[in-house]
Amino acid sequence: MNANATGAASGSNIAAIRWLTYLMFFMFAMTTDAVGVIIPKVIAEFKLNQTTAGALHYGSMAGIMSAGLLLGFLADRFGRRRTILLGLGVFATTAFCVPLAPRFTALLVLISLAGLAIGVFKTGALALVGDLSSSTRELTSTMNLVEGFFGVGAIVGPLIVTMLAASGVSWRWLYVIAGGLCSILFVIALLARYPQEPRSADAAPRSVVTALRLVKDPFALGFSLAAMLYVAVECAIYVWMPTLLSGLSASLLVRAGYALPAFFIMRAAGRFVGAWLLQTFEWSLALLICAGAILACFAGSMIGGLQAALYLLPLSGLFMSIIYPTINSKGIGCFKAEDQGSVAGVILFFTCLGAILGPMSMSVLSDRSGDAGVGFWLATGFCAAFFVAALHNFHRKPAHARLAQNASEVA
Numbered sequence: 001m002n003a004n005a006t007g008a009a010s011g012s013n014i015a016a017i018r019w020l021t022y023l024m025f026f027m028f029a030m031t032t033d034a035v036g037v038i039i040p041k042v043i044a045e046f047k048l049n050q051t052t053a054g055a056l057h058y059g060s061m062a063g064i065m066s067a068g069l070l071l072g073f074l075a076d077r078f079g080r081r082r083t084i085l086l087g088l089g090v091f092a093t094t095a096f097c098v099p100l101a102p103r104f105t106a107l108l109v110l111i112s113l114a115g116l117a118i119g120v121f122k123t124g125a126l127a128l129v130g131d132l133s134s135s136t137r138e139l140t141s142t143m144n145l146v147e148g149f150f151g152v153g154a155i156v157g158p159l160i161v162t163m164l165a166a167s168g169v170s171w172r173w174l175y176v177i178a179g180g181l182c183s184i185l186f187v188i189a190l191l192a193r194y195p196q197e198p199r200s201a202d203a204a205p206r207s208v209v210t211a212l213r214l215v216k217d218p219f220a221l222g223f224s225l226a227a228m229l230y231v232a233v234e235c236a237i238y239v240w241m242p243t244l245l246s247g248l249s250a251s252l253l254v255r256a257g258y259a260l261p262a263f264f265i266m267r268a269a270g271r272f273v274g275a276w277l278l279q280t281f282e283w284s285l286a287l288l289i290c291a292g293a294i295l296a297c298f299a300g301s302m303i304g305g306l307q308a309a310l311y312l313l314p315l316s317g318l319f320m321s322i323i324y325p326t327i328n329s330k331g332i333g334c335f336k337a338e339d340q341g342s343v344a345g346v347i348l349f350f351t352c353l354g355a356i357l358g359p360m361s362m363s364v365l366s367d368r369s370g371d372a373g374v375g376f377w378l379a380t381g382f383c384a385a386f387f388v389a390a391l392h393n394f395h396r397k398p399a400h401a402r403l404a405q406n407a408s409e410v411a
Contacts, residue, residue: 014132014195018142020188021125022149024088027181028118029153030160031095032060034174036238036260037158041171046104057239058356059108060115065352067119072345073210075124076338080131081194083341087121088186095179099172114175119348126332126348127341131195136333136403140283143325144274151268151321154238155261211342219402220343223331224350226393229386230323231351232358233294236379237263239359241313244372248306255310262314270321283326284394291383291390293319298380302373309376324351334402358382 035057043053075083094114101107129146133139161171214220238260245256278286297316301309328347335343362375393399 016188016192017128017132017194020084020185020192021129021146023181023185024084024121024125025146025150026153026156027178027185028122029150030157030181031114031175031178032064032118032157033154033238033264034157034161034171035060036242037161038171038174041161041165042104042107048104052104055108056111058360059112060118061352061355063112063115063117064119064122065349065356067116068123068345068348068352069211069215070345071116071120072123072348073342074120075127075341075344076210079194080124080128080341081189081192083124084121084128084189085186087117087119087124088182088189089117091117091121092179092182092186095175095182098175099170101172119345119352123341123345123348126328126344127337128194129329130332130337130340136330136406137279137283139333140278140326140329141276143329144271144278144322147321147325148268148271148274151264151271155264155268158261158264210339211345214339214343214346217343219334219399220331220346222398223327223334224347226386226389227324227327227331227347228350228354228357229382229389230320230327231354233298233379233382233386234320234324235355235359236362236376236382237313237316240362240366240372240375240379241309243366244313244376245306245310247372248310252307252310259310259314263317266314266317267321270318271325274322274325278322278326283330284390284397284400286322287326288387288390288394290319290321290323291387294323295380295383295387298376298383302377302380306373330399330403333406334399336406 039053039056042048042056046053074086091114094110094117098107098110098114101110125146126143129142130139133142157174160174160177164171164173215224241263242256242260245259246253248256274286294316297312297319301312304312328344331347332340332344358379362378365378366372366375
């Protein structure tokens with residue numbers, strides 16, 4: 001986040017760089033958020049149980065998580081451009097190999113490597129967004145647009161898999177399509193001119209040790225834990241909501257089939273609207289209102305039963321829309337430019353940790369009780385904990401002074 005760097009880049013193709021970032025997140029979501037429709041096909045293809053097939057989701061998240069913590073420093077040490085090119089190159093190569101995997105083990109390795117590549121180019125892209133933003137408010141607004149394209153990709157990916165299946169074509173071609181798009185983005189990233197990366201004169205070279213030290217920083221840790229808690233709630237929807245709603249009566253099952261697409265549409269639409277909303281209202285208040293609305297949706301679903309959940313859980317996507325990009329942008333905005341790649345990696349690590357532990361803990365409770373609703377009571381507890389954190393943030397405003405200090409230093 002640096003006004004001077006943005007101004008210095010006025011002669012470069014900033015619009016192309018922004019679209020490069022938008023489309024990277026679109027492609028990322030196309031593959032990772034299609035896992036819900038891919039897993040049943042993998043079960044049928046390799047004759048697996050649900051636990052084993054679910055490793056595709058956990059493997060991808062583990063790859064992204066590992067890259068976030070261990071490789072996030074690359075964007076700070078070697079530059080945004082090289083980091084993005086590395087991630088895009090590895091992802092494209094891996095994606096084109098997916099149709100060639102003869103066994104599930106090989107497929108899992110490839111999907112995990114794709115996740116690792118996503119983690120690399122995502123941290124580079126997030127640091128680049130910081131470079132292009134002249135204020136924390138602009139950074140938050142831009143991050144919501146970036147996540148808006150992620151939301152669109154989350155809709156398009158499952159739709160492509162469904163269309164491929166209807167045509168008798170393997171789901172693996174989704175990765176071929178993503179690999180083709182990634183190759184185009186690689187060329188754009190190679191040719192684009194980037195803004196000068198602001199760096200303090202006394203800044204030491206960044207390494208994995210830098211990222212590990214940032215875990216102890218109260219701002220990095222606080223925003224990271226908030227991201228982890230929020231993502232545990234979000235994953236409850238797109239991983240387990242279809243299972244929960246499968247208990248509806250036959251007359252409502254058709255509507256239940258539209259619940260997950262409705263959630264993704266609400267989340268994507270909310271992120272585009274959220275870019276305007278956060279330019280208008282103070283961010284901690286907006287976060288608190290949305291956290292309260294999400295808690296109301298989950299609590300109403302648990303109290304009102306499956307028929308209420310059919311409508312309230314998809315509706316929660318509208319309020320989830322601005323939360324993750326806001327947490328991400330404010331967390332990154334608390335640090336100087338030379339540390340933003342590393343801190344983005346730390347937040348990404350905890351994000352993926354929430355994406356793994358949240359659904360996994362829900363499945364353990366649901367399996368032991370034989371009732372998917374029990375897992376959603378846990379998710380409602382996650383919602384309540386996040387609401388308390390948002391309330392604390394609104395009243396105490398622990399990061400406001402740090403954000404204001406960084407904003408004044410780059411003005």
